[in-house]
Amino acid sequence: MTTDRGTLPPVCVLAGGLGSRLGELTRDTPKPLIPVAGRPFAEHQLELLRAHGADRVVFCVGFRGELFEQVLGDGSRFDLDLRYCFDGPELAGTGGAVRGALPLLGESFLVLYGDTFLRIDYRAVADAFVTAARPGLMTVLRDREGVLPCNARVEGDRVAAYDKETPPEGAEWIDYGLSVYRAEVFGAGSPGDLAHIQRDLAAAGALTAYEAEHRYYEIGTPEALRETEEFLLSR
Secondary structure, X not given: OOXXXXXXXXXXXXXXXXXXXXXXXXXXXXXXXXXXXXXXXXHHHHHHHHHOOOOEEEXXXXXXXXXXXXXXXXXXXXXXXXXXXXXXXXXXXXXXXXXXXXXXXXXXXXXXXXXXXXXXXXXXXXXXXXXXXXXEEEEEEEOOOOOOOOOEEEEOOEEEEEOOOOOOOOOOEEEEEEEEEEHHHHOOOOOOOHHHHHXXXXXXXXXXXXXXXXXXXXXXXXXXXXXXXXXXXXX
């Protein structure tokens, strides 16, 4: 599904990781910029976001962050307003990276990871966030076969419990990798890890659940990269 220009809130892409599981591929290149299906992976991601109505995308970058600007530019060739937020000298964690980008993101925004290709209706996710009127939303995928490392329990339209490190009892869902927040969630004193922020929101009954329908693709491991490349080539 596609939507008109400017209908999505800003999108924050977390792209500061080292990608060490990919070995030589990421020795000198940030993971989102490695070639996948003939192009830097981030280009596939940006085109997907633009097709769903994204207008502004902010990359939170760390390792070799200057390469993002060199490769992707200002976003004009994707018909996007593309900005960059660079990590400081000390690791701030995923939550800290979002906090540093708040001046570029506004009052509410989407967050996803720079190594994922998520087939979901981004506009519907943003609308569900507004309708629920909670400070956070997590997209979730139910593991009906019991083969994935589930880390969330969903009750009705909210995430009742979430813990990435110690999955809660009755967990049948996984964090799909796309979330939405009000900026206030990242105030002073909030955890440095996004997963901990999500855990605390769920415990407070403040995290809406939105169910994804399709499997996700990502490039975190050589096997996952091969699967994602096959999928993108097939499109």
